[in-house]
Amino acid sequence: MIIEALIKIAVVLLVVLTAVSYTVLLERWVCAWVQDRIGPNRVGPLGLFQPLADTLKLLLKEDIQPLMAQAWFHWLAPVISITVAFTVLAVVPFGHTLAIGEHIIPLTIASNINIGVLFLVAMTSVGVYGITLAGWSSGSKYSLLGGLRSSAQMISYELTLGLGLLSVIMLSGTLDLNGIIDSQVNGLWNIVRAPIGFLLFLVSSFAETNRQPFDLPEAEPELVGGYHTEYSSMKFALFFLSEYANIITASAVMTVLFLGGWHVPFVDTLGLSPLVMTIVGVVAFTLKVVGFLFMFIWVRWSIPRFRYDQLMNLGWKVLLPLGIANIILTALEKMYLMH
Amino acid sequence: MPTTSKYNKPATRRKLSLWEKLYLFEIVRGLLTTFKHLFRPKFTRQYPEERWDPPASFRGRPVLVLEENGVERCVACGLCSRVCPPLAIEVRASETELLKERYPVVFEINMLRCIFCGFCEEVFPEEAIVMSKDYELAFTDPSQGIYGKDRLLTPKAQLKDRLDFLAKMRN
Numbered sequence: 001m002i003i004e005a006l007i008k009i010a011v012v013l014l015v016v017l018t019a020v021s022y023t024v025l026l027e028r029w030v031c032a033w034v035q036d037r038i039g040p041n042r043v044g045p046l047g048l049f050q051p052l053a054d055t056l057k058l059l060l061k062e063d064i065q066p067l068m069a070q071a072w073f074h075w076l077a078p079v080i081s082i083t084v085a086f087t088v089l090a091v092v093p094f095g096h097t098l099a100i101g102e103h104i105i106p107l108t109i110a111s112n113i114n115i116g117v118l119f120l121v122a123m124t125s126v127g128v129y130g131i132t133l134a135g136w137s138s139g140s141k142y143s144l145l146g147g148l149r150s151s152a153q154m155i156s157y158e159l160t161l162g163l164g165l166l167s168v169i170m171l172s173g174t175l176d177l178n179g180i181i182d183s184q185v186n187g188l189w190n191i192v193r194a195p196i197g198f199l200l201f202l203v204s205s206f207a208e209t210n211r212q213p214f215d216l217p218e219a220e221p222e223l224v225g226g227y228h229t230e231y232s233s234m235k236f237a238l239f240f241l242s243e244y245a246n247i248i249t250a251s252a253v254m255t256v257l258f259l260g261g262w263h264v265p266f267v268d269t270l271g272l273s274p275l276v277m278t279i280v281g282v283v284a285f286t287l288k289v290v291g292f293l294f295m296f297i298w299v300r301w302s303i304p305r306f307r308y309d310q311l312m313n314l315g316w317k318v319l320l321p322l323g324i325a326n327i328i329l330t331a332l333e334k335m336y337l338m339h
Numbered sequence: 340m341p342t343t344s345k346y347n348k349p350a351t352r353r354k355l356s357l358w359e360k361l362y363l364f365e366i367v368r369g370l371l372t373t374f375k376h377l378f379r380p381k382f383t384r385q386y387p388e389e390r391w392d393p394p395a396s397f398r399g400r401p402v403l404v405l406e407e408n409g410v411e412r413c414v415a416c417g418l419c420s421r422v423c424p425p426l427a428i429e430v431r432a433s434e435t436e437l438l439k440e441r442y443p444v445v446f447e448i449n450m451l452r453c454i455f456c457g458f459c460e461e462v463f464p465e466e467a468i469v470m471s472k473d474y475e476l477a478f479t480d481p482s483q484g485i486y487g488k489d490r491l492l493t494p495k496a497q498l499k500d501r502l503d504f505l506a507k508m509r510n
Binding site: 033 | 373379381
């Protein structure tokens with residue numbers, strides 16, 4: 001059981017770390033294409049070894065700690081960020097089950113956790129600490145402003161995130177991520193059953209991952225980079241990594257909650273063998289996640305940044321009432337349409 | 340009380356329609372615009388492989404014109420060195436048996452100083468020194484920035500574009 005879990009952890013960590021560096025490459029490509037440029041294409045065929053070069057470069061940089069920094073917290077902040085970003089993946093189901101002989105392995109690291117959604121929300125909240133600590137411990141005004149902004153923003157949008165999530169929980173009647181997928185397999189995908197919930201969750205995911213148009217914590221023209229201004233070398237890389245890992249996590253979570261996870265409609269009528277079904281499931285999950293990743297990047301290069309007051313207005317005056325209205329709507333839907 | 344003129348009117352804001360206020364559809368419109376750009380032809384030039392061929396009016400590295408018979412046109416009058424604003428040109432003259440009587444023993448252009456103004460070309464009536472199309476001027480050592488006669492002399496045939504252009508513009 002422990003060995004099984006360890007193998008799963010190793011595989012997931014390896015895959016996700018690689019995926020993170022290639023998300024950065026994808027980001028640079030999409031950015032270039034949107035601006036009618038070519039993008040990185042020099043390192044290796046089609047520029048596919050670019051992430052390797054980037055990592056090597058960051059590893060070789062000097063690690064600078066500012067004189068005014070709180071040494072221990074300055075070191076701790078990126079560690080918290082990266083840990084949280086990867087911990088969330090423990091409860092995400094990557095596929096259905098893998099059967100080796102009599103032995104059935106669920107494709108989730110912590111498969112027997114029955115409050116996956118709760119764990120997920122709790123862990124993403126801890127993510128704020130990494131950024132806030134980084135901002136405070138750097139001993140720089142820009143970093144502090146970035147940290148403050150991010151804590152205000154993340155706390156505001158967590159409400160909307162929760163309300164969007166609530167509609168899914170109401171429809172599925174469970175906090176178990178596998179249970180949520182099962183309810184979508186048996187019925188419709190949640191994106192159809194709760195479109196407003198999906199929208200709320202999507203918008204607040206952008207805010208939670210500090211992505212454009214909500215990337216105020218690291219608004220370059222205003223804050224010289226925000227909470228990670230005073231970071232260099234691999235510590236900076238860890239923030240960078242955790243940002244992209246967060247995007248991947250958010251994509252995976254949205255896939256599970258709203259797009260049926262590994263579920264492909266009508267594929268179970270084909271009568272494929274269980275192994276093929278598992279592979280199809282994992283591939284479908286990956287494709288959905290990549291789709292979301294592309295959307296994250298696409299939105300970043302299309303929509304300008306919000307102003308701080310606009311951000312707060314949107315969060316508290318538009319999305320929050322909408323979220324509460326959505327709860328009532330979902331309740332009505334559950335009462336009259338699903339029975 | 341300040342007067343209100345055409346120039347200091349308070350900023351007016353256009354009333355947004357409900358459709359625009361919803362914002363969501365405008366976002367989708369913006370996203371579609373960027374999506375279209377994903378498939379547009381790219382502007383980037385892949386530099387070391389694809390090089391730019393400048394037009395005849397381009398002012399690149401100044402060079403000395405070498406006639407077909409293997410003699411430079413320059414008569415070492417020193418006008419170019421005189422007019423050069425950053426004092427980048429050094430000419431040392433000597434006598435020759437040829438019809439032109441004078442020729443430069445040393446002709447050096449310091450490319451660290453050259454500002455590509457083209458005055459040297461303009462000041463000389465016979466087009467002995469002209470601006471070429473060469474724009475790849477990187478060097479690794481400051482001493483390499485001083486171009487002597489060996490690197491400045493360029494056969495007339497290579498400079499045909501520029502010489503034709505100058506002839507056209509003279510009139």
